[in-house]
Amino acid sequence: MAEQANIQPPGDGKPAPGEIGMQLANSPIAEEIHFFHNDVLLPIITLISLFVLALLIYVVWRFNEKANPVASRTTHHTLLEVAWTIIPVMILVVIAIPSFRLLTHQLVNPQPDVTVKVTANQWYWSYAYPKDQGGGFSFDSLLKPEDQIDPAKGDIWLLSVDNEAVVPVGKNVLIEVTASDVIHSFTVPAFGVRIDAVPGRLNTAWFRAERVGVYYxxxxxxxxxxxxxxxxxxxxxxEKDYADWLAQAQKKFASVPAAGQFAEASPVRN
Ligand SMILES: [Cu+2]
Structure with missing residues (x-):
C-alpha cells in the first residue's frame, strides 16, 4: 500500500486546536448530521434564546418597582396559554421531521460492499475482515506508545494505533460491533458513527467515506x-490500495488465530 502524504486539513479526521465546531464530515450521514445541527437546530436555538432574552429585558424595564408600582393581579390569559402550548409543539414537529429522517438513514444499512467486524476489549479494539470479501483474518489495534510516536509520519499521541483498520473510499462499509467484556462505544466523528459495543449483542452501523485519509x-x-x-x-x-492491503494483511496477520465465528460476513439486518 502506497504511503499517503498527510494532506488532510486541520479538523479533518481529528480535532484541531481551537476548534469549536465539528470535525469535517466524511460520509453522507455526517453531512446530514451537520446540516441538521447547523441549519435546523442552531437557527431555532438562536431565535428562541434571543426571544427569551428580549422578554426578560422588557420585563425588567417595564415592570420594575419604579416603572410599575401597582402590580396587576391577572393570573390567567386563555389566548396566551393556548399560544405558548401550541407554538412549542409546532416547533418540535418541525424538528422531528428531519430528525426522524436522519435516524432512518443512519439505522437502515444499505447493501454493504465491505463488512468489518469490530470487537471492543478492555482496552483495545479488534477488527475482523470476512473471508468471502478477501479477508479471513483478524487483528488487534492498540494505542501506539508515546515513545513510538513519530509526528513526521502523521502520528498523534493518544489517537494513533499500532494496526489501523483499513477501508476503501466510496464504498458502503457495514460495521458489526460487539464487545468481549464490558460496554464500549465505537465512535468516529467524521463518519457520523457512534454505536455501542455490548457483550453478547451485535450492533450494526454503516458509513461511506468520501475522501482518503486517516480518521480517528x-x-x-x-x-x-x-x-x-x-x-x-x-x-x-x-480501491487498489485496499486490495494491496488485504493481500499484505492476510500474510501479516496469518499467525493471529482468526476468530472463527467472525470469519464470514453476517447477513445484513435492518
Ligand atoms: Cu471502551
Missing part, C-alpha cells in the same frame, strides 16, 4: 481505567 475516533462509553487509551484509527484508501 475514541471509545465513547466509560469502560474502565484505560477508557481514554483505546483510540480508533480508520485509514480510508483507494
Amino acid at each position: 475516533g475514541q471509545c465513547s462509553k466509560i469502560c474502565g481505567k484505560d477508557h481514554a487509551f483505546m483510540p480508533i484509527a480508520v485509514r480510508v484508501v483507494s
Whole structure:
C-alpha cells in the first residue's frame, strides 16, 4: 500500500486546536448530521434564546418597582396559554421531521460492499475482515506508545494505533460491533458513527467515506481505567490500495488465530 502524504486539513479526521465546531464530515450521514445541527437546530436555538432574552429585558424595564408600582393581579390569559402550548409543539414537529429522517438513514444499512467486524476489549479494539470479501483474518489495534510516536509520519499521541483498520473510499462499509467484556462505544466523528459495543449483542452501523485519509475516533462509553487509551484509527484508501492491503494483511496477520465465528460476513439486518 502506497504511503499517503498527510494532506488532510486541520479538523479533518481529528480535532484541531481551537476548534469549536465539528470535525469535517466524511460520509453522507455526517453531512446530514451537520446540516441538521447547523441549519435546523442552531437557527431555532438562536431565535428562541434571543426571544427569551428580549422578554426578560422588557420585563425588567417595564415592570420594575419604579416603572410599575401597582402590580396587576391577572393570573390567567386563555389566548396566551393556548399560544405558548401550541407554538412549542409546532416547533418540535418541525424538528422531528428531519430528525426522524436522519435516524432512518443512519439505522437502515444499505447493501454493504465491505463488512468489518469490530470487537471492543478492555482496552483495545479488534477488527475482523470476512473471508468471502478477501479477508479471513483478524487483528488487534492498540494505542501506539508515546515513545513510538513519530509526528513526521502523521502520528498523534493518544489517537494513533499500532494496526489501523483499513477501508476503501466510496464504498458502503457495514460495521458489526460487539464487545468481549464490558460496554464500549465505537465512535468516529467524521463518519457520523457512534454505536455501542455490548457483550453478547451485535450492533450494526454503516458509513461511506468520501475522501482518503486517516480518521480517528475514541471509545465513547466509560469502560474502565484505560477508557481514554483505546483510540480508533480508520485509514480510508483507494480501491487498489485496499486490495494491496488485504493481500499484505492476510500474510501479516496469518499467525493471529482468526476468530472463527467472525470469519464470514453476517447477513445484513435492518
Ligand atoms: Cu471502551
